[in-house]
Amino acid sequence: MKNFKMAIIGVGGRGEGLYRVALKMRKYVQFVAVCDTDDQRLEFIAKEMEDDGRARPALYHDYKACIDEAKPDVILVATAWEAHLKITTYAMEKGIAVACEVGGAYSLESLWELVRCYERTKTPIIMMENCCYGRIEMLALNMKRLGLLGTIVHCEGGYKHDLRSMAKNLKHYRIWEYLHRNCENYPTHEIGPIAKLLDINCGNRFVSLVSVGSSAHGLEEYVEKHDLEAFKGKRFCQSDVVTTVLKCANGETVTIALDTTLPRYYSRGFVVHGTKGLITEENRSVYLEEEFPEEMWEWQEQYNNIEKYYEKYDHKRWQGYKPGKEGHGGMDYLVFNAFFEALDAGKEMPIDVYDMATWMAITVLSEQSLATGQPVAFPDFTDGKWVLRENKFEL
Amino acid sequence: MKNFKMAIIGVGGRGEGLYRVALKMRKYVQFVAVCDTDDQRLEFIAKEMEDDGRARPALYHDYKACIDEAKPDVILVATAWEAHLKITTYAMEKGIAVACEVGGAYSLESLWELVRCYERTKTPIIMMENCCYGRIEMLALNMKRLGLLGTIVHCEGGYKHDLRSMAKNLKHYRIWEYLHRNCENYPTHEIGPIAKLLDINCGNRFVSLVSVGSSAHGLEEYVEKHDLEAFKGKRFCQSDVVTTVLKCANGETVTIALDTTLPRYYSRGFVVHGTKGLITEENRSVYLEEEFPEEMWEWQEQYNNIEKYYEKYDHKRWQGYKPGKEGHGGMDYLVFNAFFEALDAGKEMPIDVYDMATWMAITVLSEQSLATGQPVAFPDFTDGKWVLRENKFEL
Numbered sequence: 001m002k003n004f005k006m007a008i009i010g011v012g013g014r015g016e017g018l019y020r021v022a023l024k025m026r027k028y029v030q031f032v033a034v035c036d037t038d039d040q041r042l043e044f045i046a047k048e049m050e051d052d053g054r055a056r057p058a059l060y061h062d063y064k065a066c067i068d069e070a071k072p073d074v075i076l077v078a079t080a081w082e083a084h085l086k087i088t089t090y091a092m093e094k095g096i097a098v099a100c101e102v103g104g105a106y107s108l109e110s111l112w113e114l115v116r117c118y119e120r121t122k123t124p125i126i127m128m129e130n131c132c133y134g135r136i137e138m139l140a141l142n143m144k145r146l147g148l149l150g151t152i153v154h155c156e157g158g159y160k161h162d163l164r165s166m167a168k169n170l171k172h173y174r175i176w177e178y179l180h181r182n183c184e185n186y187p188t189h190e191i192g193p194i195a196k197l198l199d200i201n202c203g204n205r206f207v208s209l210v211s212v213g214s215s216a217h218g219l220e221e222y223v224e225k226h227d228l229e230a231f232k233g234k235r236f237c238q239s240d241v242v243t244t245v246l247k248c249a250n251g252e253t254v255t256i257a258l259d260t261t262l263p264r265y266y267s268r269g270f271v272v273h274g275t276k277g278l279i280t281e282e283n284r285s286v287y288l289e290e291e292f293p294e295e296m297w298e299w300q301e302q303y304n305n306i307e308k309y310y311e312k313y314d315h316k317r318w319q320g321y322k323p324g325k326e327g328h329g330g331m332d333y334l335v336f337n338a339f340f341e342a343l344d345a346g347k348e349m350p351i352d353v354y355d356m357a358t359w360m361a362i363t364v365l366s367e368q369s370l371a372t373g374q375p376v377a378f379p380d381f382t383d384g385k386w387v388l389r390e391n392k393f394e395l
Numbered sequence: 396m397k398n399f400k401m402a403i404i405g406v407g408g409r410g411e412g413l414y415r416v417a418l419k420m421r422k423y424v425q426f427v428a429v430c431d432t433d434d435q436r437l438e439f440i441a442k443e444m445e446d447d448g449r450a451r452p453a454l455y456h457d458y459k460a461c462i463d464e465a466k467p468d469v470i471l472v473a474t475a476w477e478a479h480l481k482i483t484t485y486a487m488e489k490g491i492a493v494a495c496e497v498g499g500a501y502s503l504e505s506l507w508e509l510v511r512c513y514e515r516t517k518t519p520i521i522m523m524e525n526c527c528y529g530r531i532e533m534l535a536l537n538m539k540r541l542g543l544l545g546t547i548v549h550c551e552g553g554y555k556h557d558l559r560s561m562a563k564n565l566k567h568y569r570i571w572e573y574l575h576r577n578c579e580n581y582p583t584h585e586i587g588p589i590a591k592l593l594d595i596n597c598g599n600r601f602v603s604l605v606s607v608g609s610s611a612h613g614l615e616e617y618v619e620k621h622d623l624e625a626f627k628g629k630r631f632c633q634s635d636v637v638t639t640v641l642k643c644a645n646g647e648t649v650t651i652a653l654d655t656t657l658p659r660y661y662s663r664g665f666v667v668h669g670t671k672g673l674i675t676e677e678n679r680s681v682y683l684e685e686e687f688p689e690e691m692w693e694w695q696e697q698y699n700n701i702e703k704y705y706e707k708y709d710h711k712r713w714q715g716y717k718p719g720k721e722g723h724g725g726m727d728y729l730v731f732n733a734f735f736e737a738l739d740a741g742k743e744m745p746i747d748v749y750d751m752a753t754w755m756a757i758t759v760l761s762e763q764s765l766a767t768g769q770p771v772a773f774p775d776f777t778d779g780k781w782v783l784r785e786n787k788f789e790l
Binding site: 217252257262287288 | 610642673695770
């Protein structure tokens with residue numbers, strides 16, 4: 001594989017995490033520049049690179065300067081959500097490949113601009129949706145493709161992660177989003193793998209969604225309890241739980257939940273339900289009709305039976321793969337690696353600009369739906385190409 | 396307790412099951428009549444009663460004759476869904492108490508008529524929603540009342556039960572509903588206990604709902620596979636999965652799912668999420684914030700931890716209660732018993748006419764929402780009384 005000069009734009013927690021994953025690709029990744037508005041973070045990462053025996057990268061505050069002067073082959077975008085698209089399209093216009101971190105969008109127009117930018121420039125762009133490479137998600141994809149689940153009818157997912165401690169870090173952009181916005185602000189971890197499984201933009205598409213939001217008590221009680229002066233008495237706009245139901249052209253329904261400001265264990269609440277079987281992340285089980293001919297009133301004995309199915313039906317990306325603890329259990333490595341593989345081979349990205357626009361649009365559409373109480377139609381970012389496109393994702 | 400003369404109207408599978416539960420109340424229940432359109436079923440139940448050493452009941456085909464001639468104190472209605480309300484209101488007008496099995500409604504008007512009938516006659520009426528007496532549901536209610544879950548923000552539930560074998564029984568009404576209707580046709584098992592927990596009609600109410608339905612593949616593939624001539628090639632209208640999201644006056648959201656025509660294990664998918672804790676039926680666990688101060692990325696070690704909480708926080712109805720196998724794990728007995736307790740004491744029914752109208756309305760409203768693609772407003776069957784009513788359910 002050839003050697004790529006990479007600039008990292010945004011080195012908060014996520015940028016740092018991805019840097020550590022990229023270190024595994026040391027043979028073909030060279031870090032030429034780092035960009036952030038925070039000097040401490042810049043210095044910290046530069047020192048990490050030097051301690052790793054690498055050349056000190058050029059440091060930038062301004063992403064345009066970083067792109068124009070450091071002349072990387074690739075940028076990794078791991079900034080606050082609101083900067084993702086402007087940085088991405090700036091780099092694409094200059095022909096610099098982009099690996100963009102996940103997040104939602106703020107307008108449909110910005111997503112159309114992204115799509116048009118790609119169609120004009122053909123600059124390689126991937127959304128780094130690591131959960132498309134999660135083990136259970138890839139197991140489901142593989143089992144679906146093997147026909148073991150039958151016709152898929154319904155899926156579920158969620159980003160169910162207690163993030164309340166963000167209120168202790170005023171420098172983090174996320175808390176301000178929660179103060180002012182109400183939407184499905186982080187849909188891609190769950191919708192990405194579901195979209196791949198349902199052939200979205202490849203013979204299927206999302207046609208509508210409706211979102212319903214709960215009241216917002218979690219953060220308000222949290223800042224009170226922890227005596228966080230900056231937010232005490234403030235009213236947070238973000239619903240504690242936003243439930244969104246999407247409908248697909250081929251009739252499938254998908255329910256996703258954002259659940260990030262209440263105490264809980266982490267879960268992506270992944271469910272895939274077809275006419276022959278069911279996969280349930282919440283109790284780590286697989287139910288195949290042919291294996292359970294009798295009515296199953298009690299299921300607890302089958303909790304955790306998924307290990308058996310990993311042995312038999314793991315996706316090839318996971319067969320024999322033993323991830324370390326870093327990088328979200330190996331998913332970060334797999335998505336990063338898939339990006340470099342495609343870039344090196346000059347092939348289509350496994351998660352492409354249409355995926356990215358579609359998944360990020362959910363944030364905008366959910367915001368509209370919550371504001372009006374109405375379902376909203378889903379735009380077709382492929383302009384009709386979805387009808388004939390083929391799903392080649394990790395075949 | 397005084398002795399009640401009971402007539403059972405409808406002795407299909409459910410009527411028979413409830414009869415067997417009522418046998419436990421032999422000291423105060425006397426079966427005076429049985430009504431059904433099916434002679435075999437009538438004869439079967441009459442013989443069962445005789446074999447049990449009881450008097451042979453009067454047998455009827457017509458519910459009006461049964462009510463007018465046998466003059467029971469109480470009727471148990473366990474007919475097809477569509478007959479529930481007409482039989483119930485007929486009996487109420489005659490002052491005969493009614494224990495009505497669960498099911499959905501077909502029009503809001505029929506529910507208003509039920510409510511007005513009660514308000515005019517004050518005849519005791521209960522909806523026999525056994526799941527209000529389920530152990531996990533009552534645990535959640537108890538823990539919520541003890542303040543252990545904090546402010547409740549979101550709940551979930553479902554009727555997730557593979558019912559496809561109904562296509563083998565042409566005499567059962569249910570399959571015809573699936574052929575012709577599309578709605579959340581069986582909402583009460585999950586919404587009943589959630590409504591009790593959220594104080595619905597007692598300081599809170601459902602204000603709107605929206606339903607989204609999947610395609611219908613489950614039954615079509617099933618009748619093909621099992622070569623069921625009566626239905627082969629037929630198109631079923633009922634979505635395999637209907638997802639409904641309700642919004643409450645106090646801001647809570649409730650997601651319920653009907654999932655009855657795909658292969659799966661049984662589950663009511665019960666979730667209660669508050670600002671201090673979370674109960675999840677799908678893995679039988681309780682998460683209390685104070686017990687898990689660290690971020691929990693892996694939860695599987697806590698699957699089935701609910702036993703510990705049953706020991707500590709079981710609702711008093713379950714403390715020391717050891718149900719047999721019959722009657723859905725004891726719930727049928729508990730709801731039946733609560734009915735007779737209230738009837739004997741002349742007290743308000745624990746599940747009253749407003750509960751019944753509200754829960755049954757979900758079927759009608761979901762049908763409207765699915766047909767139009769729009770959210771619908773929820774009627775207030777209490778005409779404003781909900782603002783000041785108190786939730787006295789199983790205090």
